[in-house]
Amino acid sequence: MLLQTEGLTKSFGGLTAVDQVDFGIEKGKITAIIGPNGAGKSTFFNLISGFHPPSQGKIVYNGTDITKMKSYEIAKLGIARTFQTTHLFEQSTVLENVIIGHRLRTKSGLFDAIFRTPRLKREEAACREKASEVIEFVGLKDVENQLVSDISQEAKKRTAFALALATDPEIVFLDEPAAGVNPEETDGLADLMRKMVDKGITVCIIEHKMQMIMSLADKIMVLNYGKKIAEGTPEEIRNNKAVIQAYLGGGDDATAD
Numbered sequence: 001m002l003l004q005t006e007g008l009t010k011s012f013g014g015l016t017a018v019d020q021v022d023f024g025i026e027k028g029k030i031t032a033i034i035g036p037n038g039a040g041k042s043t044f045f046n047l048i049s050g051f052h053p054p055s056q057g058k059i060v061y062n063g064t065d066i067t068k069m070k071s072y073e074i075a076k077l078g079i080a081r082t083f084q085t086t087h088l089f090e091q092s093t094v095l096e097n098v099i100i101g102h103r104l105r106t107k108s109g110l111f112d113a114i115f116r117t118p119r120l121k122r123e124e125a126a127c128r129e130k131a132s133e134v135i136e137f138v139g140l141k142d143v144e145n146q147l148v149s150d151i152s153q154e155a156k157k158r159t160a161f162a163l164a165l166a167t168d169p170e171i172v173f174l175d176e177p178a179a180g181v182n183p184e185e186t187d188g189l190a191d192l193m194r195k196m197v198d199k200g201i202t203v204c205i206i207e208h209k210m211q212m213i214m215s216l217a218d219k220i221m222v223l224n225y226g227k228k229i230a231e232g233t234p235e236e237i238r239n240n241k242a243v244i245q246a247y248l249g250g251g252d253d254a255t256a257d
């Protein structure tokens, strides 16, 4: 397993958002995390990417215990995540957004910026090159100089992917990559995820669009009230009684596409 959690738990006051979750993510595969609203999916992502410290349990990545690491240390190991498109700078271009995102993760500090050191110049050139490469990869070359406020929701999603890819990750965590886009655009984003896997990147997604998940994922984990209630192939999950009960019982919208 590329990434493994053991007894992973997060409590917020009296509420256990993630409850004793043991789960493994296999290298080179697409893994999906599903579950009714409030099931703990985003919190699970936040624990893995170091945005919240776990209350209990362990996270092991490539043999390294990352449980207590800070988010920037985890990012350096090759773990990336996307944020909602609302995190993009609307009044900057696609290219600028990707460059800024990349710059935030490179090393030079205020000293370099004031004195325009060779290191800064080298890093700027490398950032531009990398940004250009990932923009091409996600299919946004033709809109790279447009303001984010002027591009479609699908293109914003692709920009969010590009931001994550600019750090050269081994694994990317995508939080609802297809929320708010139409079925055709959803297919395009699914193709992009497959292309990422073909490039050797391991993909883990949270998504409510079941049709997409069922055709895309190699493995699915289902959370409900913070607990893992099932894991398996799409076929196994489709026929799992506990899963059907969780969705029907919760009146969730997850079956709608």
Ligand SMILES: Nc1ncnc2c1ncn2[C@@H]1O[C@H](COP(=O)(O)OP(=O)(O)OP(=O)(O)O)[C@@H](O)[C@H]1O
Pocket: 012, 015, 016, 017, 035, 036, 037, 038, 039, 040, 041, 042, 043, 044
């Ligand atoms: N920072 C926080 N402080 C307190 N409670 C939180 C915090 N983050 C999440 N929660 C709670 O933890 C539970 C799980 O939330 P989480 O966002 O992880 O669920 P989710 O499965 O991603 O839901 P959705 O599908 O609606 O996005 C919810 O009850 C939520 O209110």
